[in-house]
Amino acid sequence: MKLSSIVLAPLLVSAAVVGAAEADPPTRILVAFHSQTGNTEALAHLVRDGVASVEGVEARLRKVGAVTDEEILQADGILLGTPVHWATVSVETRTFLDRVGGVLLQAGLLQREGRTAGAFCTGGGAAMGKEMARLTILNAFLTMRFLVIGGIEGDGFGTLGPEATTPDPKSPLASEEKQAARDSGERFARLTRQVRLGVGR
Numbered sequence: 001m002k003l004s005s006i007v008l009a010p011l012l013v014s015a016a017v018v019g020a021a022e023a024d025p026p027t028r029i030l031v032a033f034h035s036q037t038g039n040t041e042a043l044a045h046l047v048r049d050g051v052a053s054v055e056g057v058e059a060r061l062r063k064v065g066a067v068t069d070e071e072i073l074q075a076d077g078i079l080l081g082t083p084v085h086w087a088t089v090s091v092e093t094r095t096f097l098d099r100v101g102g103v104l105l106q107a108g109l110l111q112r113e114g115r116t117a118g119a120f121c122t123g124g125g126a127a128m129g130k131e132m133a134r135l136t137i138l139n140a141f142l143t144m145r146f147l148v149i150g151g152i153e154g155d156g157f158g159t160l161g162p163e164a165t166t167p168d169p170k171s172p173l174a175s176e177e178k179q180a181a182r183d184s185g186e187r188f189a190r191l192t193r194q195v196r197l198g199v200g201r
């Protein structure tokens, strides 16, 4: 074997590996949440676990105030969680939505196709605003041109996204709420990856 092929062979292999990685970059999913007393944070961890279970997906879990502009710009999908405050999203969640739109607009990237969005929430009452809170999030993301993906529950029906009824701070989540959060996170990540691979960057 010539000296040149001994030297070049490993370089060619590394170039092929780098090329494959570039052709199939990880799908980045941001799980952002606001939580005052810990309930939405607990749900966010389960959603993140579901997201992280999908191969080829990179999951980031962040409090809304800790998300950087770079993370917003890089996200292929954003799952946003809120506590229900007076039958809608919390002020902090609304501020984050404004920020996502502002960052994408300023970067001239609002028109980039293929970003996905989802919502999750916790509320003290069974029917005191959880639907409105999630719809408010999904509505904002639709206006920012995201593709909206809902959640799934145990009987196989679709939902507006994971939710839990939490009468007290640090309320224990019911096992079916936990399962739906994980399953919905997994489905969100799987579908986002398919969209991203189909649409490209």
Ligand SMILES: Cc1cc2nc3c(=O)[nH]c(=O)nc-3n(C[C@H](O)[C@H](O)[C@H](O)COP(=O)(O)O)c2cc1C
Residues within 6 Å of the ligand: 034, 035, 036, 037, 038, 039, 040, 041, 082, 083, 084, 085, 086, 087, 088, 122, 123, 124, 125, 126, 127, 128, 129, 130, 166, 167, 168, 169, 170
């Ligand atoms: C200011 C405020 C307003 C609230 N309004 C509602 C409401 O309208 N409907 C509801 O179901 N729960 C309401 N709750 C209860 C919270 O949604 C619930 O405790 C939630 O799980 C808190 O989430 P966190 O622990 O992530 O902050 C309210 C709580 C606060 C602090």
